[in-house]
Every structure is written in C-alpha cells, then in structure tokens.
Amino acid sequence: MHFLTLDELTVEDIYKVLHQAETLQTHQPPPKPDLYAANLFFENSTRTKCSFEMAQRKLGMNVLSFDAGTASISKGESLYDTVKTLEAIGVDVVVIRHSEERYFDALKDKVSLSIINGGDGMGHHPSQCMLDLLTIYQEFGTFKGLTVTIAGDIRHSRVARSNTYALQRLGAEVNFSGPPAWRDPEMTDIPFVEMDQAVKESDVVMLLRVQHERHAFGENFTKQEYHQQFGLTVDRERKMKKNSIIMHPAPVNRGVEIADELVECERSRIFKQMKxxxxxxxxxxxxxxxxREETKHELIN
Amino acid sequence: MHFLTLDELTVEDIYKVLHQAETLQTHQPPPKPDLYAANLFFENSTRTKCSFEMAQRKLGMNVLSFDAGTASISKGESLYDTVKTLEAIGVDVVVIRHSEERYFDALKDKVSLSIINGGDGMGHHPSQCMLDLLTIYQEFGTFKGLTVTIAGDIRHSRVARSNTYALQRLGAEVNFSGPPAWRDPEMTDIPFVEMDQAVKESDVVMLLRVQHERHAFGENFTKQEYHQQFGLTVDRERKMKKNSIIMHPAPVNRGVEIADELVECERSRIFKQMKxxxxxxxxxxxxxxxxREETKHELIN
Amino acid sequence: MHFLTLDELTVEDIYKVLHQAETLQTHQPPPKPDLYAANLFFENSTRTKCSFEMAQRKLGMNVLSFDAGTASISKGESLYDTVKTLEAIGVDVVVIRHSEERYFDALKDKVSLSIINGGDGMGHHPSQCMLDLLTIYQEFGTFKGLTVTIAGDIRHSRVARSNTYALQRLGAEVNFSGPPAWRDPEMTDIPFVEMDQAVKESDVVMLLRVQHERHAFGENFTKQEYHQQFGLTVDRERKMKKNSIIMHPAPVNRGVEIADELVECERSRIFKQMKxxxxxxxxxxxxxxxxREETKHELIN
Known part of the structure; x- marks a missing residue:
C-alpha cells in the first residue's frame, strides 16, 4: 500500500514496476480524475517534486498544492497530524520528502492513504533507485554480470545505499570510489576502487553529487582537486569500457563530479534518467x- | 454573492447550506471547468487552504496558484488592487484569509467576483463555523436544547465568536470555559463554567487551540498546568455526558488543550470535522x- | 519556436498575434491537455505569473507548479540545467522571468521546448508590450499617426524600451516624460516633453511604475513632489486630449504616478490592460x- 524502500519489494515486484514503467513510455493510461495526490517536500527538491507531479498529472490525477514552508508543521504540528489531515480531506496518495530517516515508521500502519517515500534523510530514495534501475535495464537488458561503480560521497548519500542493495539483489556487482573520508563505515564489504581503475572496468559509472551544503570544499581539497582525483575527467572518460554509460542523479556540479563537456556526451544517460x-x-x-485497491477489496470480502 | 460572516445568512440559508453539504457527501456534482478560483492566504493555514482547494477541485473548478508570500502586495499594492487584478484576469471566486478584521468591508461592494472569507483577524471564520455546525447537526439532528461549551482562548478566537452567535440563533445554549484572563470582555453575557462542570453538562465540548504565537506559556502557567486546569484530560473525558462529543478546529496541541490519547478517541469528532x-x-x-448567477440574471432582466 | 523579444517578430507577425488575441476574446479554443507548461519566475510578479497561468489554463494546458524560491537553482544549478531538466521531464513550454538581461541567449538554441520571455532584467517584457499594443489597437484601430507618451522611470524600465521600438515600427510617434535623471542615455533620439504638454498632445499617456526597490524617494523628491511634477494629477487629466487614454503596466502606486481617483476613471485602460x-x-x-509544430514537421520531412 506504501512505497517506502526497495527492501520491501521482492525481486519479482521490482521487475513488475520496471516493466510497467517501460509500458508507460508508449501507452497512455486512462485518466484517474477521482484520485487526489499531494506532495509534501519538507526538504527542497525541484527535480523530484516536479517529476512526481508530472507523473501524477500524466496519470490524470488531481494534484493538491501543498507548501511545506508555510505548513502547520511549522506551528509545531506533527507529521502524523498533517498526514491524517490530508487523509481526512480526501487525499489518496502523499509523496513525502523529509530530513528524518525512516520518518515513515511512525505513519505507515496508522493511515489509510498511500505514502510514497520521496527521500528520508540519509536513508532511502526509492524513486531515484527505481529510475536508475530502469535506465540500466534499458541499456543492458539485464543486471546480471554488470559492474557498477558508485563514486563520490557514499557516506551521506541515500542514493548510494538504496542502489547498492537493489543492484546486488538483482545480480550486479557494485564498487565504490571517491575520497576515503567519505566511505561508509557500515558498508565496508563493498570493494573500493580508484577512479582510474573504475572507468576501465565498469559498465556503469554512477557519480554522486558533492553536497556543498554538507561538505565545505577547501578543507581537504578544492573543487579542481576533487575533479582531478575523484571526478570523471575528459581523460578518464576516454578510458571507459566499450558500451559503458555514465549516470548521475543530478543536479550536477559541472566540473566537479564530472567534466562540463561530458554531461551531455554520448555515454551520458543523465537526462535519460530524468526522462x-x-x-x-x-x-x-x-x-x-x-x-490499496486490493486491500480495500479484502476488507470488503 | 459573497460569504463573509454567518450574520448575513438567515437561519433558513444556514440550513440550506448544511443540507447541501450533506447531499454532497454522496452526490458528485457536475464539473465546472469554466469557473476559476484563487486562494489568497495572507496568513498561513494549510488546513483551511487545502480544504478549500479540495472543495474547488471536487467541484471541477480551475484553481489558480497564488503565493501570498511573493505577491505584489508585498510591494505595497493594496488588497483591493490585488483582488481587482484577479477579477480582471478572469477569476470568479477568491477565498481570502487576512490578518485585518473585516478586511472585506473595503472590497465587497466594489468587485464583481465572489469573496469567501477564509478568516479575518480575530473576526470571523465562517467556513470553520459551518463545518462545526454540520458536525453537530449530523450528530444530534438538531441544535435546539443542546449545550455547547467552548473552551480555551475565547478572547482571541474567531471561531468562538462566530460559533457562539450561530449556535444561539439555531437554538443551542453556549457556555465558555478556560482561563479567566482569556474571557472576552464583549461577550460577558455568556455563562462561564469550570471545565470539571462543563464535561458533565455539555453535549459538545469544543476546545480551542492555544495560540503559541499570541500567548507565551510560562507567563501564567506551563503547558502542563494549562492541561490540568483548563484542558480535556483523560479523567475529565470519563465524566463526559453520555453521547456527548469532543470537537477542536485543529491543529491540536496534543497534551495541552486535549490529552494526546483523546484526539482520536470514540467521542472525538476532530477528523470528522476536517472531512x-x-x-x-x-x-x-x-x-x-x-x-452570483442570480445577480447576473437580474442585471440582464 | 520561442517568444523572447518583439524584435524577432515581423510587423506582420505582430498583427497576427494581435488579431488572434482579439479572436480569443470571443472564441474558446479546444483544450490541449497533452501540453505541459511551467512558469519559472525568479523575480516576483504575481500579476504576470497569474496572467500566464490563466492563459495556459484557458488553453486547457497542464500547468506544473514550480517554486523558483526553493528550486535547485538556489543550490547553484544553472538556469540551463534547470530548463533541460524540465524538458527531460516532458514540459513543452516554459515562461521565464529572470533578473539577468538576455538570459535566454544561453538557452534558445540548445533546448527543444519553447521559451516565452516573461521579463529579463531591464531588457524586454514582450507579453506586457503585446498587451499594451492590443489595448491601443482596440482603442484606435491603428497605430499610425498616434502620439504615445511614456512617462516615468524610462531608464530602468523594460516596458519603456520594448514598447518604444514596437510602437515606432507600427507607425506611432513616441515621446518620453519624467525626471531628467531617469532618461535613458541610449535613447536620446526620443523627444522629451513636460507632463503638462504631454497630456495636451498625446493619444496615449502611458505611465510607468516608480520602482521603490530601485529608487529611494527622498533623494531628489518626495512622493508628493513626484506626483505634482511628473505624475498624472487630477488637474492634468482634465487637460488631456479628447478620446485619449491612460495606461499603466501596474501595480500602480496610487497618488504617485497617478492620482488615486484616476486609476479607474473613464479614460483609464489599466484594468482593461490586465484583462x-x-x-x-x-x-x-x-x-x-x-x-514548434512547424519545426517538428520540418524535421520529419
């Protein structure tokens, strides 16, 4: 009834969603004007929010405007009471982004609307994960035997964590790359490789955004130094494996994680990911x- | 043509709107895609704003986004000029919440669009009043002979005032309860009762939100002290009259006006009110x- | 494919758009639910934004909400990357207001969606210009032989510049009026007239908003002094030419550019302009x- 992390989905369910996403690329579903959605983004993310809104509108759903910045939650109302209010008002599905990891644990069993996790602190970001999987699946037709290197700020990235576990379950091999200080002490079982090696061996080089908000450059290295040591430079791209691709969840720091001129290069799937x-x-x-409809049906029978 | 306070409505009109609201619970009206609404909330209120937007969308109206925070009004434009602009643009109905009491007096005779008052300073809040009336009416089938106690910050509450006059007109008896300092010097004719007595005698205990914005706790009492002296505690709820109900306009300060565990108890109609x-x-x-259509028709004939 | 400045349009194209606008006053076009618009207002403008949104909705387009205040652009993302993201997500047309003059030069040849310029710094404001032209054209049926005086802060106004060139191309004569310090050093070929003379000779007196944000009153004159020396006073209005009209892009500073009681006087077309x-x-x-459809068609053939 909810979509909170990929861990709850069986591998079969993951493929089911991927195949349905592929179908939707060419088939317009019948509109659902009786369904009401609201997007509760307590952390900013134009990209994810716009993308969810577009998805809702393309499904013909009604999208209620909700401004997290001026919401009652700023008067001290709990997230639970806010969500219950939307439920009472008649909202069917809420997409929530919140800075608190696993914010949804306090909600999921107490509401009858559906929650889709739009990102929880440094926890999960299942829609980013699913779209990354779709992009890889469309490229290679499989996950088995692929080598995926995730490079950058592993420690603070919800993308790194979600994607690693999902890719492993689907049969891919995951490596990490980037500054040693940004490794995740809880994921020491994942091999660490230098960027120079990673580009030669990987089918997918997945770059992460350097979060300026969280790490001040200048402490350990400048932007230029980061780019030279850990980023995808023009030189490194030339050494990439045949048919390998570049991914990035965006927004991109051009010239930091990736050379400016590579953002839209032939190997780049960055805008494909957004699409x-x-x-x-x-x-x-x-x-x-x-x-949700299954549950309702069960309740009736 | 406008809906500004309940004072303008006859008792017959009030019942007309209540009955229509009841009808809408089961009957979906035909969509009105040619009608355009805008919600001008110069004071924050997610709950009221979302509820109005949902209402507009369920009527199939077009809802124009309007961000009061960045509006021209912050460049010094008057409310009148803002509303006239929306009228010129083609908006049919505006819902306005504004901190100035009776802001609508400067507008109501000069505009051809409809204004619905979403709350004016410490003045009126007719949609809250109407939904409270509906909730009571659905419960008891009448207002005559009911005892309603409104408890809390009477003085600063637009809900207290609107509801008191409306309930009296409809035949209910209204009492106030709460800290003596928060009594309304203009409404000394309404009996004041202690909370311990109120719960025993009232058919409806209507709690008001303690406005943290307006009253700093700690001056006269702590949150805990307020709860014990003036709030609906678990103990007091046990002493409530048979078939009596609890109401609150929300957002609720759990553990202040009302014990946390009572918010969704059997007697509570708090989420019912939102619905x-x-x-x-x-x-x-x-x-x-x-x-409005009547008026147009009259103008033509 | 874009609509950036009026300079790109032939006189024939300008008339084409004006005539189509006139047609739309009485004819409702078929809805376009498959078209998606987003309005990117990096500078506030309720009026222009609401008007574009209303236009999009009246065309039956889908309007995606986009809050420039919380957009990724505030995380340092470039305007180009923001627009490319919206393109990838499936947006067909963006309206952009941005403080940087000619922001669109960096975008126009690199995107496949359409850009409409909603105002660029002190550069252009083509939709304001077009609606001004429509208002004049509806009044006089022609531009040839008309005298239009633009009065106020010429130097910092995108309206002054856009309108001057467009009106001249269409055959009107343009004069400027206002404080000498606010003349535009790049447009010294336009005659300057005192307000007392302007009202006697002009078919159109087009007042500009005094930008409080940019010019502090009190340096050279008070609001009252500005009104007396350079504004449209009640006295001056009485001396206006027969059948002449008053225009203003709004929001109006009542009592500064124009006397309060003239804003809605018989000569005023201010609310007509908004309409x-x-x-x-x-x-x-x-x-x-x-x-855009022509271009697609050409690409196919």
Missing part, C-alpha cells in the same frame, strides 16, 4: 494504488 | 456561485 | 506552439 523518472514514478503510483 | 470541511466548503462555493 | 493580458498570452502561447 525515465516520470514513467518510473507513474509505475510506482500505479503500484501503490493497485495494492 | 466535513470539504463538503461544507463545496456547499459554500455553490451558494455564492448561485447568488 | 487583455490573458488573451494576449494565450495568443503568444499558441504562436510558439504553432512554430
């Missing part, structure tokens, strides 16, 4: 809605 | 629209 | 969409 985000989120919305 | 808010506002929107 | 803004923007949206 895939819409159909992926449509499939996720349909998935929770189908689960 | 009722949508159909009530739909009925109010239909009411002003019908009045 | 015209919606059909003008509808025609502009249709214009870029038609160009």
């Amino acid at each position: 895939n985000g819409v159909v992926t989120r449509m499939a996720m919305l349909q998935y929770v809605q189908a689960k | 009722n808010g949508v159909v009530t506002r739909m009925a109010m929107l239909q009411y002003v629209q019908a009045k | 015209n803004g919606v059909v003008t923007r509808m025609a502009m949206l249709q214009y870029v969409q038609a160009k």
Whole structure:
C-alpha cells in the first residue's frame, strides 16, 4: 500500500514496476480524475517534486498544492497530524520528502492513504533507485554480470545505499570510489576502487553529487582537486569500457563530479534518467494504488 | 454573492447550506471547468487552504496558484488592487484569509467576483463555523436544547465568536470555559463554567487551540498546568455526558488543550470535522456561485 | 519556436498575434491537455505569473507548479540545467522571468521546448508590450499617426524600451516624460516633453511604475513632489486630449504616478490592460506552439 524502500519489494515486484514503467513510455493510461495526490517536500527538491507531479498529472490525477514552508508543521504540528489531515480531506496518495530517516515508521500502519517515500534523510530514495534501475535495464537488458561503480560521497548519500542493495539483489556487482573520508563505515564489504581503475572496468559509472551544503570544499581539497582525483575527467572518460554509460542523479556540479563537456556526451544517460523518472514514478503510483485497491477489496470480502 | 460572516445568512440559508453539504457527501456534482478560483492566504493555514482547494477541485473548478508570500502586495499594492487584478484576469471566486478584521468591508461592494472569507483577524471564520455546525447537526439532528461549551482562548478566537452567535440563533445554549484572563470582555453575557462542570453538562465540548504565537506559556502557567486546569484530560473525558462529543478546529496541541490519547478517541469528532470541511466548503462555493448567477440574471432582466 | 523579444517578430507577425488575441476574446479554443507548461519566475510578479497561468489554463494546458524560491537553482544549478531538466521531464513550454538581461541567449538554441520571455532584467517584457499594443489597437484601430507618451522611470524600465521600438515600427510617434535623471542615455533620439504638454498632445499617456526597490524617494523628491511634477494629477487629466487614454503596466502606486481617483476613471485602460493580458498570452502561447509544430514537421520531412 506504501512505497517506502526497495527492501520491501521482492525481486519479482521490482521487475513488475520496471516493466510497467517501460509500458508507460508508449501507452497512455486512462485518466484517474477521482484520485487526489499531494506532495509534501519538507526538504527542497525541484527535480523530484516536479517529476512526481508530472507523473501524477500524466496519470490524470488531481494534484493538491501543498507548501511545506508555510505548513502547520511549522506551528509545531506533527507529521502524523498533517498526514491524517490530508487523509481526512480526501487525499489518496502523499509523496513525502523529509530530513528524518525512516520518518515513515511512525505513519505507515496508522493511515489509510498511500505514502510514497520521496527521500528520508540519509536513508532511502526509492524513486531515484527505481529510475536508475530502469535506465540500466534499458541499456543492458539485464543486471546480471554488470559492474557498477558508485563514486563520490557514499557516506551521506541515500542514493548510494538504496542502489547498492537493489543492484546486488538483482545480480550486479557494485564498487565504490571517491575520497576515503567519505566511505561508509557500515558498508565496508563493498570493494573500493580508484577512479582510474573504475572507468576501465565498469559498465556503469554512477557519480554522486558533492553536497556543498554538507561538505565545505577547501578543507581537504578544492573543487579542481576533487575533479582531478575523484571526478570523471575528459581523460578518464576516454578510458571507459566499450558500451559503458555514465549516470548521475543530478543536479550536477559541472566540473566537479564530472567534466562540463561530458554531461551531455554520448555515454551520458543523465537526462535519460530524468526522462525515465516520470514513467518510473507513474509505475510506482500505479503500484501503490493497485495494492490499496486490493486491500480495500479484502476488507470488503 | 459573497460569504463573509454567518450574520448575513438567515437561519433558513444556514440550513440550506448544511443540507447541501450533506447531499454532497454522496452526490458528485457536475464539473465546472469554466469557473476559476484563487486562494489568497495572507496568513498561513494549510488546513483551511487545502480544504478549500479540495472543495474547488471536487467541484471541477480551475484553481489558480497564488503565493501570498511573493505577491505584489508585498510591494505595497493594496488588497483591493490585488483582488481587482484577479477579477480582471478572469477569476470568479477568491477565498481570502487576512490578518485585518473585516478586511472585506473595503472590497465587497466594489468587485464583481465572489469573496469567501477564509478568516479575518480575530473576526470571523465562517467556513470553520459551518463545518462545526454540520458536525453537530449530523450528530444530534438538531441544535435546539443542546449545550455547547467552548473552551480555551475565547478572547482571541474567531471561531468562538462566530460559533457562539450561530449556535444561539439555531437554538443551542453556549457556555465558555478556560482561563479567566482569556474571557472576552464583549461577550460577558455568556455563562462561564469550570471545565470539571462543563464535561458533565455539555453535549459538545469544543476546545480551542492555544495560540503559541499570541500567548507565551510560562507567563501564567506551563503547558502542563494549562492541561490540568483548563484542558480535556483523560479523567475529565470519563465524566463526559453520555453521547456527548469532543470537537477542536485543529491543529491540536496534543497534551495541552486535549490529552494526546483523546484526539482520536470514540467521542472525538476532530477528523470528522476536517472531512466535513470539504463538503461544507463545496456547499459554500455553490451558494455564492448561485447568488452570483442570480445577480447576473437580474442585471440582464 | 520561442517568444523572447518583439524584435524577432515581423510587423506582420505582430498583427497576427494581435488579431488572434482579439479572436480569443470571443472564441474558446479546444483544450490541449497533452501540453505541459511551467512558469519559472525568479523575480516576483504575481500579476504576470497569474496572467500566464490563466492563459495556459484557458488553453486547457497542464500547468506544473514550480517554486523558483526553493528550486535547485538556489543550490547553484544553472538556469540551463534547470530548463533541460524540465524538458527531460516532458514540459513543452516554459515562461521565464529572470533578473539577468538576455538570459535566454544561453538557452534558445540548445533546448527543444519553447521559451516565452516573461521579463529579463531591464531588457524586454514582450507579453506586457503585446498587451499594451492590443489595448491601443482596440482603442484606435491603428497605430499610425498616434502620439504615445511614456512617462516615468524610462531608464530602468523594460516596458519603456520594448514598447518604444514596437510602437515606432507600427507607425506611432513616441515621446518620453519624467525626471531628467531617469532618461535613458541610449535613447536620446526620443523627444522629451513636460507632463503638462504631454497630456495636451498625446493619444496615449502611458505611465510607468516608480520602482521603490530601485529608487529611494527622498533623494531628489518626495512622493508628493513626484506626483505634482511628473505624475498624472487630477488637474492634468482634465487637460488631456479628447478620446485619449491612460495606461499603466501596474501595480500602480496610487497618488504617485497617478492620482488615486484616476486609476479607474473613464479614460483609464489599466484594468482593461490586465484583462487583455490573458488573451494576449494565450495568443503568444499558441504562436510558439504553432512554430514548434512547424519545426517538428520540418524535421520529419
């Protein structure tokens, strides 16, 4: 009924959502004007929020405007009371981004609307994960035997964590790369490789955004130094494996994680990922809605 | 043509809107895609704003986004000029919440669009009042002979004032309860009762939100002290009259006006009120629209 | 494919858009639910933003909410990357207001969606210009032989510049009026007239807003002094030419550029301009969409 992390989905469910997302690329589903969605982004993210809104609108849902900045939550109301209010008002599905890890644990068993996790602190970001999977799956037709290197600020990234576990479950091999200080002490079992080696061996080089908000450059290295040591430079791109691709969840720091001129190069799937985000989120919305209808049906019978 | 305070409505009109709201609970009206609404909330209120937007969308109206925080009004434009602009642009109905009491007096005779008052300073809050009336009416089938106690910050509450006059007109008896300092010097004719007595005698215990913005706790009492002296504690709830109900306009300060565990107890109609808010506002929107069409018709003939 | 400044349009194109705007006043076009618009206002402007949104909705387009205040651009993302993201997500047309003059030069050849310029720094404001032209054209049926005086802060006004060139191309004669310090050193060929003379000779007196943000009153004159020396006073209005009209892009500083009681006087077309803004923007949206479809068609053939 909810879509909170990929851990709850079976491998079969993951493929089901991926295939549905692919179908949606060419088939327009019938509009659902009786369904109401609200997007509660307590942390800013134009990209994810716009993408969810587009997905909702392409499904013909009604999207209620909700401004987290001026919401009652700033008067001290709990997230629970806010969500219960939207439920009472008639909202069917809420997408929530919140700085608190696993904020949804306090909600999931107490609400009858569906929650889709739009990102929880440094925890999960399942829609980003699903769209990344779709992009890889469309490229290679499989996950088995692929080598994926995730490079950058592993420690503070919800993308790194979600993607690593999901890719491993689907049969891919995951490596990490980037500054040693940014390794995740809880994921020491994942091999660490230098960027120079990573580009030669990986089918997918997945770069993470350096969070200026969290790390001040200048402490350990300048932007230029980061780029030279840990980033995807023009030189390194030339050494990439045949048919390998570049990914990045965006927004990109051009010239830091990746050379400016590579953002839209032939290997780059960065804008493809964004495009895939819409159909992926449509499939996720349909998935929770189908689960919700099943539950209702069970309650009736 | 407008819906500004309940004082303008006859008792017959009030019942008309209540009955229409009830009808809307089961009957979906035909969509009105040619009607345009805008919600001008110069004071924050997610709950009321979302509820009005939901009502407008359920009526199939177009809802124009309007961000009061960045509006021209912050460049010094008057409310009148802002509303006239929306009228010129083609907006049919505006819902306005504004900190100035009776802000609408400067507008109501000079505009051809409809204004619904979403709350004016410490003045009125007619949609809250109407949804409260609906909730009571659904419970008891009448207002005659009911005892309603409104408890808390009477002095600064637009809900207290609007509800008191409306309930009296409809035949209910109203009492106030709460800290003596928060009594309203203009409404000394309403009996004051202690909370311990109120729970035993009232059919409806209507709690008001303690406005942290306006009253700093700690001056006269702590949150805990307020709860014990003036709030609905678990103990007091046990002494409530048979079939009596608890109401609160929300957002609730859990553990202050009302014990945390009572918010969703059997007697509580708090989330029911929110649910009722949508159909009530739909009925109010239909009411002003019908009045507006009458006026147009009169102008033609 | 874009609508950036009026300079790109032939005189024939300008008339085409004006005539289409006139048609739209009485004819409702078929809805375009498959078209998606987003309004990126990095500078506040309720009026222009609401007007564009109304135009989009009246065309039956989908309008994606976009809050420039919380956008990724505040994380340092470039305007280019923001626009490319919206393109990837499936947006067909963006309206952009941005403080940087000619911000669109860095975008226009690199995107496949359509850009409508909603105002660029002190550069252009083509939708304001088009709606001004429509208002004049509706009044006089022609531009040839008309005398238009633009009065106020010429130097910092994108309206002054856009309108001057467009009006001249269409055959009107343009004069400037206002404080000498606010003359535009790049437009010294336009005659300067005192306000007392301007009202006697002009068919159109177009007042500009005094930008409090940019010019502190009190340096050279008070608000009252400005009004007396350079504004449209009640006295001056009485001396206006027969059948002449008053225009202002709004929001109006009542009692500064124009006497309070003249804002809605018989000669004033100020609210008419706002009304015209919606059909003008509808025609502009249709214009870029038609160009875009032509381009697609050419690419296929």
